[in-house]
Every structure is written in C-alpha cells, then in structure tokens.
Amino acid sequence: MTAVRRAADWGPALVVFVLVIAAWEGGIAAFHVQQFLLPRPTSIVQSFWTERHTLWPAGWYTFKEALGGFAVGSTLGVVAATLVGRFKVVGTAFMPIAIAANAVPIIAFAPIFDVWFNPLSPRSKMAIAAVLCFLPVMVNTLRGLQSASPRQIELMRSYAASDLEIWRRVRVPTALPFLFTALKVASVLAMIGAIVGEYFGGSFNALGVLINSDAQVFDFVTAWAGILVASLLGLSLYGAVVLAERIVVRWAPQNRGS
Amino acid sequence: MSDPVVSISHVTKTFAQGNVTALQDIELELMPGEFVSLIGPSGCGKSTLLRVIGDLIEPTSGAVTVNRKTARQARIDRDYGIVFQDSVLFDWRTVAKNIALPLEMLGWDREKRRQRVAEMMELVDLEGFGDHHPWQLSGGMQQRASIARALAFEPALLLMDEPFGALDEMTRERLNLELLSIWERLGSTVVFVTHSISEAVFLSTRVVVMSPRPGRIAGIVDIDLPSPRGVETREDPRFFELVTQVRELLRKRGEHLLPEEEGL
Numbered sequence: 001m002t003a004v005r006r007a008a009d010w011g012p013a014l015v016v017f018v019l020v021i022a023a024w025e026g027g028i029a030a031f032h033v034q035q036f037l038l039p040r041p042t043s044i045v046q047s048f049w050t051e052r053h054t055l056w057p058a059g060w061y062t063f064k065e066a067l068g069g070f071a072v073g074s075t076l077g078v079v080a081a082t083l084v085g086r087f088k089v090v091g092t093a094f095m096p097i098a099i100a101a102n103a104v105p106i107i108a109f110a111p112i113f114d115v116w117f118n119p120l121s122p123r124s125k126m127a128i129a130a131v132l133c134f135l136p137v138m139v140n141t142l143r144g145l146q147s148a149s150p151r152q153i154e155l156m157r158s159y160a161a162s163d164l165e166i167w168r169r170v171r172v173p174t175a176l177p178f179l180f181t182a183l184k185v186a187s188v189l190a191m192i193g194a195i196v197g198e199y200f201g202g203s204f205n206a207l208g209v210l211i212n213s214d215a216q217v218f219d220f221v222t223a224w225a226g227i228l229v230a231s232l233l234g235l236s237l238y239g240a241v242v243l244a245e246r247i248v249v250r251w252a253p254q255n256r257g258s
Numbered sequence: 259m260s261d262p263v264v265s266i267s268h269v270t271k272t273f274a275q276g277n278v279t280a281l282q283d284i285e286l287e288l289m290p291g292e293f294v295s296l297i298g299p300s301g302c303g304k305s306t307l308l309r310v311i312g313d314l315i316e317p318t319s320g321a322v323t324v325n326r327k328t329a330r331q332a333r334i335d336r337d338y339g340i341v342f343q344d345s346v347l348f349d350w351r352t353v354a355k356n357i358a359l360p361l362e363m364l365g366w367d368r369e370k371r372r373q374r375v376a377e378m379m380e381l382v383d384l385e386g387f388g389d390h391h392p393w394q395l396s397g398g399m400q401q402r403a404s405i406a407r408a409l410a411f412e413p414a415l416l417l418m419d420e421p422f423g424a425l426d427e428m429t430r431e432r433l434n435l436e437l438l439s440i441w442e443r444l445g446s447t448v449v450f451v452t453h454s455i456s457e458a459v460f461l462s463t464r465v466v467v468m469s470p471r472p473g474r475i476a477g478i479v480d481i482d483l484p485s486p487r488g489v490e491t492r493e494d495p496r497f498f499e500l501v502t503q504v505r506e507l508l509r510k511r512g513e514h515l516l517p518e519e520e521g522l
Contacts, residue, residue, distance in 0.1 A: 151346045154314055159363045160334045169359075173350045251350045251391055 039221045047225040054210065055222075059229040062194050062207035065122045066237065069129020070190035074183060076130070077137025084138075085145040085171070102135045110197045119201045125208075129193035133186035137179070144178025145171050177252040180245040187241045191234040261326055263415055263447040264288040264311055269320035271306055271473075279472035280306040281317070286466065286475065290414070293441055293448045295458035295465045297504065303473025304451045305419050311449060312340055312417050325414060336364065338415040339408030343423045345400035347392035347407075354379070354388035357407045364411055378406040381440060398429040405437070409444065416441075416448045423453060434460055438487055455508075459483075459500045460492060467507040477507040 021041050027033070028040050035043075048055065080098075084091040110128050117124035148171045156166045198208025211226040246255050264287065271281040280303040288294055296304040309315040310322055313329035324332035332338065339360070347356045354375050361371045379385050382402040392400055401421060408416060422430040434457060441448055452458050458465045462481050469476040481500055483491055491497055 149346070151342055151344065152348065154309075155340065155342070155346050157314055158312055158333065158338070158340045159336060159360050161363060165363070170348070173348065176350075249350070251393075253393075256391075256393065 036218055036220045039224055043221050044224045044228060047221045048228050051222055051225055054205075055207070055226055055229050058205050058207040058210050058226070059233050061122070061203070061205055062125070062198065062230070063191075063233045063237070065125040065197075065206075066129050066190040066194040066233075068122070069126040069193055070133050070186055070237070072126065073130035073133030073190070074137045074186050077134045077182070077186075078141050078179065080134070080138045081141035081145060081175075084142055086167075091142075098135065098138065102139065106131050107193065107196050110200050113197070114200055120203050122203070122206075125194045125197040125202060125206075128197040129190040132189040132193040136185045136189070137182040140178045140182035140185075141175055144175030147178070148174045176249045177245075177254075180241065180249060180252075183241045184238060184245075187237040188234060191230065191237060195230055260290055262287040263290050263292075263325060264449070265323045266307075266311070267321050269307075269310060269317045269322060271303070271310060271315065271317050281310070282472035282474045284320070284473075284475060288447055288449065290447055291445050293450065293461055293463045295450045295452055295462040296468060297452055297455065297458045297465055298468030298473075298476070298508070299470055301473070302468040302470040304468050306473065307468075308417050308419050308449055308451050311415075312338055332415075336360070336411060337413055338417050339411070339413040340417045341401070341404050341408045341419065341421045343420040345392065345397075345404040347400055347403055349392055351391075352388060353384065353390050353392060353395065353403050356392065356403060357410055359407060360411050374410055378410050381409070381443075382406040383436070396429075397425055398433060401425065401433065402436070405440070409440070409446075412444070412446075414446055416446050418448065418450045420451050420453060422457070430457070435488070437461065442486060455501050455504050456492070459497060459504060460487065465500075465504055467504055469508070476510070479503050479507065 024038075025041050028038060080094075084094060107128070109131070113124050113127045113131075117127055148166075152170050152174075153166055156170055161169070195208040195211070198206045199212050202209050207226055207230055211223050211230070214220070214223040214226065245252075249255060266284050266286040269281055269284040270279070272279050284303075284307060286294075296307060298304050306315060310317050311324065311329060313322075313333040322329040325335075325337050327335065327337070347353070348359070351359070357375045357378050358371045361374060366374070375388065379388060382405055384399060384402055384406065387395065387399065387403075392403065395403065405421070408418075422433050425433065438461060450458070450461060459479075459481055460483075465479045465481060467476045467479065468474065479500060483494065483496060483500070
C-alpha cells in the first residue's frame with residue numbers, strides 16, 4: 001500500500017521533470033539554440049561526468065564552507081532567540097534592529113567579508129553563509145518559543161512548575177517545528193551564501209570560482225555542470241534537515257503518518 | 259464535622275483592563291467529597307472563581323484556603339488536579355507520558371510512574387492507547403486522558419473547567435456517567451464549571467448558580483437525587499424539578515439568555 005501511495009505521490013512530479021528535460025533537449029535541437037545561451041541537458045550531464053575530477057572536489061570544498069556557515073549561523077540564531085525569549089530587556093533592545101537587519105540584502109556584504117577575513121580562506125565564505133542563516137533561524141525560533149499555548153503554561157503552573165521547567169517541557173518542544181522550518185530555509189541560504197561569496201573571489205578549487213571562471217571563458221557547459229553539482233549538494237543538505245525533522249518532531253502535524 | 263476542603267471568603271476580583279468586576283464578595287465552602295458545579299452565563303466569573311481556587315489568578319481581595327492552607331501553598335503542594343475545556347495534552351508526548359507528566363514533576367521513579375499510569379488508563383478506559391499520540395485519539399478519549407492526568411497523583415481536589423463543553427451530546431453524557439463512577443470510587447472533592455443545567459444537576463451534590471456583572475452567587479441548589487446515579491436519573495421527576503429550580507434561579511437574576519442558549 002505504501003509503495004503504491006509513494007508512487008502516486010512522486011509519479012506526477014517525476015513525469016513533469018522528465019517532460020521538462022525532454023522539452024529542453026528537443027527545443028534546443030528544434031530551434032538551433034546556441035550552446036552558450038543554453039546547453040543541452042545531455043551535454044551538461046556529459047560535462048558533469050568528464051569534469052568530475054575538478055567539479056566534485058570543488059563542490060565538496062564549497063559544501064564544507066556552507067555547512068560550517070550553516071552550523072555557526074544557526075547555532076548563534078538559536079542562542080540569540082533563547083536570550084531574547086528569556087530576557088525581555090534583550091528583546092526590546094535588539095528585536096527592532098534584528099527585524100530591520102532582516103531587510104538588508106546581506107549578500108551585498110560579501111566583498112566586505114572578503115576583506116575582513118582572507119578572501120582565499122574558507123572562513124570568509126563561512127561568515128557570509130553564517131550571517132545569512134542567522135536571522136531566519138533567530139526570528140523563527142523566537143516565534144516558536146513565544147507560541148506556547150497559554151493553557152499548557154497554566155497547566156504547568158498548576159503543578160507549581162518553575163520557569164525553567166516550563167521552558168524545558170513546553171516552550172522548547174513547541175519551538176522545535178518552528179526551528180526546523182527555519183533550518184530548511186537556512187540550508188538553502190547557506191549554499192547560496194557560499195557560492196555567491198566565491199563569485200567575488202576565493203580559492204581556485206572552490207565551486208563558485210570555477211563556475212564564474214568557466215562562464216568568463218565561455219565554457220558554459222562546464223558552468224552548467226557546476227551549477228548541477230551545487231544544486232545536488234544544496235538538495236542533500238536540505239534533505240538532511242528534512243530527515244532530521246522527521247525524526248525529531250515526528251509529532252508535528254506535517255510529519256504525522258498513520 | 260470535618261474541615262472544608264475549599265473555603266472562599268469575601269473574594270473579589272477586578273480586572274484592570276476595562277475595569278470589570280469578575281467576582282464580587284464570593285462566599286463558599288466545599289466539604290470533603292462534595293461535587294459542586296458552578297453554573298451561569300458567560301461573564302459570570304465561574305472560570306475565574308475556579309482559577310482563584312487553583313491560585314492561577316490572584317483575587318483582588320478576600321482569601322481562599324485549600325486543605326487549610328493558602329491557595330498558593332496548596333498549589334505548591336500539588337493539592338489539586340485541573341482539567342480544561344480542551345484536553346491540553348502535549349502533542350510531543352504519548353498518551354501514557356502525558357498522564358505521567360505530573361508524576362515526573364513530583365519526581366516519581368520510572369517504575370512507579372509506569373504502574374500508576376497503567377492504573378489510570380484502566381480507570382478512564384484507555385487501555386492499549388498508551389503509545390498513541392494525542393492527535394490519534396477522538397475528542398472524548400483526549401478528554402479522558404486529561405482527566406487521568408489530573409487524577410494521577412491522587413489530589414484531594416479536582417478542578418474542572420467546562421471539561422465536556424467541546425464534546426458532542428452523546429459523548430458528553432457517557433463521560434458524565436464515567437466521571438460520576440470515578441468520583442464515587444475515589445471520593446475526591448470536585449469543582450465543576452459548566453454551561454449546561456442538566457449536566458450540573460445530574461453530576462452535582464450542590465449547584466452554585468452565578469450571575470454576571472458583577473460576578474456573584476445568585477443562589478445554591480442542593481441536589482438530593484439518590485446515588486449512585488445512572489441513565490434513569492435523567493428521567494426522575496425530581497431531576498426535572500431541580501433543573502427547573504436552577505433555571506428559575508438563573509432567570510430570576512434578570513438574565514435574558516439562558517446559559518444553554520448562549521454560545522451553543
């Protein structure tokens with residue numbers, strides 16, 4: 001039954017995916033689209049394979065930057081949310097600034113971070129990824145911490161629970177689904193931060209640098225293959241967060257199986 | 259005569275917002291083993307009074323003692339269990355762990371908790387559902403789990419705030435019967451807030467009729483229906499007399515809306 005249901009869940013998406021790729025491939029042949037404007041999917045896949053010895057290590061290098069930034073930024077986001085949630089003063093002092101900062105296109109700071117940290121060091125890209133991850137994680141986690149049901153808190157008070165116990169047993173569990181929603185967003189942002197950061201310069205064996213330099217020498221097929229690597233790595237980080245979510249917050253409405 | 263379980267003297271509660279007098283000069287004593295319903299239209303302060311007894315709301319003036327202690331001390335000593343209109347179960351805990359929550363807070367060890375939870379699940383007829391999560395249960399079952407949780411540490415006093423208000427009529431009547439049999443077995447004192455006249459008369463030993471603006475006691479009806487009560491009680495002529503008596507008390511206070519017609 002589950003196998004059938006799974007096929008029913010994934011089938012339509014798979015069909016659309018195959019159709020899009022086929023239309024892409026066919027369209028390029030039919031309209032004689034030039035290679036540098038849009039390469040055929042088959043040549044991208046071919047390049048993905050022939051260039052594997054440069055693309056994949058570069059992808060792994062960039063992935064580690066993204067992962068580091070994701071870990072640092074998300075951790076700081078959770079810590080900040082906890083402080084703001086716990087101490088009202090911190091919240092009134094920092095929240096307006098944090099919300100304003102949320103509207104700043106942080107990626108614009110990439111060249112600055114390159115100056116602050118060595119542009120050739122992975123730390124400069126980690127810093128960009130971390131800053132990108134920080135705010136969504138903080139804002140969502142805080143919202144989660146503040147979403148505890150008043151009745152549940154009243155129940156805990158009827159047991160003479162301390163503030164700390166109410167945190168541990170009500171506020172933190174309530175915040176977990178919010179946290180995972182934020183981590184999913186952050187996992188995507190981390191990869192964007194690392195790659196775009198590398199567009200401004202970085203180590204030669206980094207994926208963003210490779211994509212950028214391939215594009216500059218009109219090797220668009222390899223650039224596309226690099227984008228494919230970036231996409232696969234981004235998806236795998238996202239997938240890992242989804243998997244963790246399924247395990248940790250099995251009880252949340254979106255994860256409720258039978 | 260033994261000491262009252264709950265003693266409320268001259269309790270007044272005003273809320274700063276809107277300058278509302280939720281409770282005005284309430285006087286009430288509950289003796290051990292009594293089942294007392296608080297009934298009245300919305301805004302009569304019945305839920306506020308329940309929370310004042312549970313020290314979840316502080317009265318503006320007046321005093322409440324529970325088991326001869328201040329309400330605060332009684333709360334700290336976990337002298338009462340509470341059941342709300344919605345079951346307030348934690349989605350991240352299984353049914354068994356929800357029932358065990360107060361026991362964890364009391365520092366009971368795992369084995370003792372397991373035993374008591376098993377007893378409570380039997381009491382409320384939820385055997386076999388311990389590993390389920392709350393959302394996998396029907397509304398009636400959720401409310402039974404929350405009653406089991408409230409009774410798990412054997413509090414002398416049970417506070418219930420419209421516990422069956424959100425359930426359909428048939429489930430409600432069945433749970434009324436179950437609650438009565440649990441109460442008869444455990445002998446605890448119950449304060450029961452309700453909107454329903456027939457529910458109040460059916461369950462209680464005394465019905466406290468309240469009226470709003472300001473919230474005060476309009477009258478108290480002693481329910482002298484024979485015990486144990488069952489399905490046939492609701493067909494007893496005396497039952498109808500008492501229902502009428504409560505209804506008259508509610509109407510006499512100039513209430514145009516009967517509680518059952520309001521918000522239902």
